[in-house]
Amino acid sequence: MPAASPATDVFLTPAALLTHWQGHRKLTRRVIEAFPDEQFRTFSIGGMRPFLAMASEMVNMAAPMVQGVLTNEWKRYVETEIASKADVLRHWDDTTTIMNDLWPRIPAARFQEAIKAFGQYEGRACDLVMYVIDNEVHHRAQGYVYLRALGIEPPPFYER
Amino acid sequence: MPAASPATDVFLTPAALLTHWQGHRKLTRRVIEAFPDEQFRTFSIGGMRPFLAMASEMVNMAAPMVQGVLTNEWKRYVETEIASKADVLRHWDDTTTIMNDLWPRIPAARFQEAIKAFGQYEGRACDLVMYVIDNEVHHRAQGYVYLRALGIEPPPFYER
DSSP, X not given: OOOOOOTTOOSBOHHHHHHHHHXXXXXXXXXXXXXXXXXXXXXXXXXXXXXXXXXXXXXXXHHHHHHHHHHSOOOOSOSSOOOSHHHHHHHHHHHHHHHHHHGGGSOGGGGGSEEEETTTEEEEHHHHHHHHHHHHHHHHHHHHHHHHHTTOOOOOTTOO | OOOOOOTTOOSBOHHHHHXXXXXXXXXXXXXXXXXXXXXXXXXXXXXXXXXXXXXXXXXXXXXXXXXXXXXXXOOOSOSSOOOSHHHHHHHHHHHHHHHHHHGGGSOGGGXXXXXXXXXXXXXXXXXXXXXXXXXXXXXXXXXXXXXXXXXXXXXXXXXX
């Protein structure tokens, strides 16, 4: 990449990133809600996972990533199985609170440090956080296709 | 949002953002390539657009957004219709070069300014750039579902 900007130049501040992320999470919550309970657990295209599995993965990545960046302790969010749309939504809202509580405590310099998340994913903390958000946007978009295939209008992508 | 970090705190630098974006664009290029020519133009699920239309939209957003943030002039990238996979791939590679050329010329402070993109989308420049990336990740993921439904293995999401 040819771009070289000083390490002090800001594209996004940590506060802006949290706002961005929570905006995405608000939209993803609406996509989860748009599914009928049954299809949330079972509907699939092309052998892909049902949206329950994708949404459970998001729950297991978001708060644990924030917690891990803050404390360097890596653990799954939910040890028990997530089995329903109601389960996911409950954990979703708890996650929102946890993120808003923990994120501001992370020193800004930490985001530029090399870390190993969950004992295996190596990279700068900022890049690993971006990966979690990208993963959510990616799977949420697959939820959009599932909803369309089910004849259900998903919430507009641009509403956060 | 409760987070309040100084405006000088860095989560991502402009250089890191370009690397992140080009990593996504490299993966999206592989998803485009994975489609058979015919299905790229025609395949659809649930009344959604074929991947040609989604990929053309990406071409019409990426370089024009970078150009617009730099110059405050807003114009479409391609005035003529994009009709094929080969067309998209050609414009894709031109876009990569344009982005690498223009991005480093944008003063860092510009990303925090309020702008009106394409005469209608208002927001901070950084948020509008993020929207273009999110839009690409969103539609690329829908391309993943199309490929799966066609029985084609898409490239791994984590490879950039």
